[in-house]
Amino acid sequence: MSTPTVERARHWLTSHPLALDAALAAGVLVCMVAGSFVDPRGEDGVTWGLRTPDPFSLVLMAFGAAALVPRRRVPKTVLALTGTVSLVESVTGDPRAPVAMSAVIALYTVAASTDRPTTWRIGLLTMTVLTGAAMLAGPLPWYAQENLAIFAWTGMAAAGGDAVRSRRDFVQAIRERAEKAERTREEEARRRVAEERLRIARDLHDVVAHHIALVNVQAGVAAHVMDRRPDQAKEALAHVREASRSALNELRATVGLLRQSGDPEAPTEPAPGLARLDELAGTFRSAGLRVEVARADHGTELPAAVDLAAYRVIQEALTNVRKHAGPDAKAEVSVVRVGPNVEITVLDDGTGEAELPTAGGGHGLLGMRERVGALRGTLTTGPRYGGGFRVHAILPVKAGPRATAPTATEKDPV
Template sequence: MSTLDRARRRLKAHPLALDAALAAGVLLCMVVGSFVDTQGEDGVSWGIRTPDPLSLVLIVVGAGALVARRRAPLTVLAITGTASLVESVTGDPRAPVAMSAVVALYTVAAATDRATTWRVGLVTMGVLTGAAMLAGPLPWYAQENLAIIAWTGIGATAGDSVRSRRAAVQAIRDRAERAERTREEEARRRVAEERLRIARDLHDVVAHHIALVNVQAGVAAHVMDKRPDQAKEALAHVREASRSALNELRATVGLLRQSGDPEAPTEPAPGLDRLEELVGTFRSAGLHVEVARADQGAALPAAVDLAAFRVIQEALTNVQKHAGTEAKAEVSVVRVGPNIEITVLDDGRPGDLAGQDGGGGHGLLGMRERVSAIAGTLTTGPRYGGGFRVHAILPVRSRTAVRSETA
C-alpha cells in the first residue's frame, strides 16, 4: 500500500479532522486574498489595502462554519451565504468571503440529489449576485460581482459530478455484490440437488439389498436345523446381496471424492440392460417376478435409463417388504412414442400394501423426485381387489425434438 493510499484512508477515518483542515485552508486563502489589491498600478500589490474589521469577522465565521459541512450541509450553506451577502452589501465587496459559500454549495451538491442542487444553486447564485449588483458599493458590472456567478456555478457543477461518480461506483459495487450472492445461491442450490440425488441413490441401494438380506436371513434361520443345505444356499444369497450392496455403496459414495482422486469409480450407472440381473436377485429371495419388455431394446439416455432401473428396483423392494415372498409381481417395460412406460404390479393383500404410503419411508417419495427430475410422471396406488401398482412415464426424447421430427 502506497503512502498516498494510507493517508487517504486515515482522512476517511477522521472526516471531522479533514473538514477542519479544509476550513483552515479556506480561511488562509480568504485572509490572504483580502489583503491583495488587484487594482493597483503595478498589477498585484501586497499590503496596500487593509480589509474592514467586519470583513475579517465574516471571513472567520464563513470558514468556521465549514467544519460542520458534512453533518449539516444546508445549514452551513445558509451561514456562509448570509456572511457573503452581508459582505457584498455592507463590507468590502472585494474580500473573498464568497469562497466559503462556494465550498458549502459544493458540499450540498455532493451530498444531495441533482434536483436539490439545481434549486439551491440557482437560489444562492441569484441572491448573492443580485444583492451585489443592486445593493453593493461597486458598479453592477464589476468583475467581483460577475465572479460570484462563475464560482457558484463551478462549485455546484463540481459537487454534482462527484456525487454522480460516487453513485456510479456504488451501483457497480451493488451489481457485483448481487452477482456474488446469485453465484452463492446457485452453488447452494446445486449442492442441495446433488445431496438429494445421492440420498436417493443410497436409499435405493440400501433398501433393495437389505430387504434381500433380511428375507434370506429369515429363511436360513427357519430351515437351519431341518434343511441345512437350503440354509447354506440362503446364506450364500445373503453374502451375494451384501457384496452387491457394498459395491454399489462404494460406487455411490465415490461420487463424493475429489475429481482428481485416482480411486474414483468409473463403472457406468446401472440401467435396463441389468434388469434380468436385478430380477434374478428377487427371484433368488423367493419372490415370483415376471418380466415383459416391448421397448425394442432401444438405447436410452443415461438419466432415463438409471431412473427406469431405480423405479423397478424400489417397486420390487416394496413388494418384498410389504407383500412378502408369497406375492407375485409383474414388470413391464413398453416403448410408447417418445416415452417409455414402466409398470410394476403385484397381487399382495390390501392390508399388507397399505404401508407403502403410510409407513413413513422415502421409497415412493424418492421415486417421484427421480421421475420428476427428468420431466416424467409417476402414479402409485392400490389395485382393485388387492395389490399395488406403480406406473412411470419417462420421456426418452424431449417434446421439442418430437415436434421437429413430425413437422
C-alpha cells in the first residue's frame, strides 16, 4: 500500500473514531471466539486441545464486544458493562471463554482518558473483582493460569492506558510551551519595532520642526526685503540653503538606519550632541533669535543617549521659542553639571503673541518627555512668572533602564 493511501486511511479513521471503535470491537470479538475454541487443559496438563464454546458464552462475547463501540464517549459505563459480562461468564462459563478481553480493553480506555488517581482506584477494583470472581466461582483451581492471566492482563491494561495518557499530556504541554514561547517572541518583536518606530518618529520630528522653522523664517525675511535690500535677501536665502542642506543630511542619516543589511551603505554622520551646541545656537541667531549659552558642565563626558537627548531638548525648546515667543524674544540656554545629573534649562522672555499654539496640536513637548523619561530623567515645562516660558530637564549622567516618563501639566506649542 502506498504512503498517500495510508495517510488518507489514517486521516479518515482519525476523523471517524466511531468507525475505528466498531472495527476494534469486531476484532476483539473474533479474538474471543477464536480463543474460546482452545482448551489449555490437555491430558497431562501441558498439551492443547480443541473445545466447543457454550452458546451462552458466545452471546456474552458478542454483548461484550458490542459494548466497546461507544468506549470513547462513555468509558466508565463501558467498563461497567464489560466487567459485568465478565463476572457472569466467570460464574456460569465452564470451560471459561475469554470474555474478560473486552473488560481489559475497556479498562485501558478508562486509564487513557482519566487521571492517575482514578486509574489506580478503578484499576485495582477491576483487578480484584474479576480475579477474585474467577478464583472463587469457577470449577478450576484458584491458581489456574486462566485466573492469573486475568490479573496480569487487567494490570497491564491499567498501566498501559496510564502511560499513554501521561505521554499525551507531556506532548501537549511541550506544544503549549512552544506556542507560548512563539507568542512571546512575536510580542517582543512587535514591542521592539514599536519602540524603534517611536524613536525614529521623534528624530524626524526634531529635525523637521527645527530646520523647517528656520527655512520658513528666513524665506519670510527674504520675501520681505527682496526689493529694498537685496543683499540682506541674499543672506537670508543662503541661510535657507544651509538649513535645508542640514535637514536633508540629518534625514538621510535617519533613513539610513532603516536600510537592511544587504542594502547599499547610506551616508551617515555621528548623532548630534552638546559638542554642537554653539553651532545650533548660531543657526537660530542667523534666523534672528537672540540666544545666549552658558555652560558649567566641566567637560563632562556624557553617554551617547544622554548627549543626544540633551541636544534634542535644547533644539526643540529653541524651535518653540522662535515659532511662538514673538519677534523680539530672547532665549537663554544653560547646561550645568549637578552631582550625578546634568541639568538643562531653556528660558525665554517672549510674549507668545506672534503665533498662538493650537491646543494639543503638537508633539514637541511630548517627544521631549519621552526622551527624558526613557533615560529616567525628569522634565518640567511651563510659563514663567512675568512672561515667557521655561523648559528644565534633569538627565542622569549614567543612563539607567527605561522608565515611564513623568507626567506634567503643560501645553505643547509645537
